[in-house]
Amino acid sequence: MAALLETCLPGLAAPKRGKVREVYDLGDTLLIVATDRISAFDVVMANGVPDKGRILNQMSAFWFERFVDLCPNHLVAIDDDRIAARIGEAWSEPLRGRCAIARRAEVIPVECVARGYLTGSLYKEYRASGGGVHGLHLPSGLLDGDRLPEPIFSPATKATEGHDENISFEEMQDLVGQELAGRLRTLTLEIYSRAAEHAEAQGLILADTKFEFGLVDGELTWIDEALTPDSSRFWEESLWQPGRAQPSYDKQYVRDYLESIGWDKRPPGPTLPDDVIQRTREKYVEAYSRITGMPF
Ligand SMILES: Nc1ncnc2c1ncn2[C@@H]1O[C@H](COP(=O)(O)OP(=O)(O)OP(=O)(O)O)[C@@H](O)[C@H]1O
Ligand SMILES: [Mg+2]
Structure with missing residues (x-):
């Protein structure tokens, strides 16, 4: 194969x-x-x-x-x-x-991120800033992986190189206008809650996810990819434990391997050994069948 x-x-x-x-x-x-x-x-x-x-x-x-x-x-x-x-x-x-x-589509230049749990880049900024981050009014004392009191909309700019950059809702309004920013926030949170509910029924936590939208003949349209392990963090509910990095549902074997060889995270990426590839493939196949309810 x-x-x-x-x-x-x-x-x-x-x-x-x-x-x-x-x-x-x-x-x-x-x-x-x-x-x-x-x-x-x-x-x-x-x-x-x-x-x-x-x-x-x-x-x-x-x-x-x-x-x-x-x-x-x-x-x-x-x-x-x-x-x-x-x-x-x-x-x-x-x-x-x-x-x-x-x-x-004419791509809207903002990544629309919904988060039900605090982790990743936003958790790092939250820690570094002592809580007040991008005008989000998060409670103090949250641990890595904690569930948020309610899901938040946390937009990011599409960086041309490397990492996306989190921005505040006000900054997003400046970029795309108030009306569109508001519609995107509502829509992102709606899709997130429906998807998180579906994932939960399969024993998975949808910690966060990133959507892209665009305009097709002036109509707001959801583009790119939707709620895949590449654009979202799915966590195994039974393994969730705030206060540490959660095991990545799909890429844990890849990350563990990269740590084990002390890779400096600079391109080009290394070749992954066969067993890492096979086990990672199994996780993608499992994600597909658990989420869609159909065998791959
Ligand atoms: N309907 C669409 N109209 C215009 N551009 C689209 C549409 N759907 C997807 N795209 C663009 O196609 C590209 C898809 O490639 P890919 O997902 O590999 O992108 P990437 O941005 O490099 O990676 P990542 O998703 O990790 O940020 C993206 O730039 C996305 O914005
Ligand atoms: Mg992409």
């Missing part, structure tokens, strides 16, 4: 490459191919996790569809036969299951 690391599709202009996805321009629409690349600490590893792109693509489709009552999304097609027919000679079997045709 080989991982798909890169694509170069005949007859199509070179794609825009993100850390995980390759985005081909089809005119009005985009062909988005989810590869098997995996990143840790914002650096892409030298090898990939077989089927990871398929799992992310199909998990996103599951959530987009589930919450279509809350927000229109960018998907036009994820059915392989339709996609193959649309892209003709550019189609090949390795693309199966990992493609989406999406409406091209």
Whole structure:
């Protein structure tokens, strides 16, 4: 079983490459191919996790569809036969299951993050600032991984290089306008609570998640990916214990390995050993089946 690391599709202009996805321009629409690349600490590893792109693509489709009552999304097609027919000679079997045709959006330049638990970059800033962070009015004395009194909206700017930067709601209003900022906050929190409820029923905590939105013909549209392990922190409920870093649902084996070799977290990413790849793949497969209720 080989991982798909890169694509170069005949007859199509070179794609825009993100850390995980390759985005081909089809005119009005985009062909988005989810590869098997995996990143840790914002650096892409030298090898990939077989089927990871398929799992992310199909998990996103599951959530987009589930919450279509809350927000229109960018998907036009994820059915392989339709996609193959649309892209003709550019189609090949390795693309199966990992493609989406999406409406091209004018991307809103803010990452919309909802957090039900305090951890990661926001926890670091909270610690460093003694509590008052980005105007969020968080209670004092929270530990890493503590549940927040209620979910918060914590926007971030899309950094072109490296880490995203958390901003206050006021800063977001300056960037996108008051009206749109308010709509995005409401929508982000609505989707988060519905998804967290669903995850909880499967024994998973959805600690936080990041959405991207855009405008398609002036209409607010949910784009990119939806509630995958790459864009969200899922924690095993039974292992949750505030006061320490929670085990990462999907990338723990990768992180443990990287720590064990004393990697300096600077690109290029190292090659992960086979057993780390296999165990990581199993976690993605398990996430898919627990969340969607269907076998992968
Ligand atoms: N419907 C859409 N219209 C326009 N751009 C889109 C649409 N959906 C997704 N994108 C963009 O396509 C890219 C997807 O690639 P990928 O997820 O690998 O991105 P990345 O930003 O490098 O990584 P990360 O998600 O880790 O920040 C992103 O830049 C995203 O904003
Ligand atoms: Mg992305």
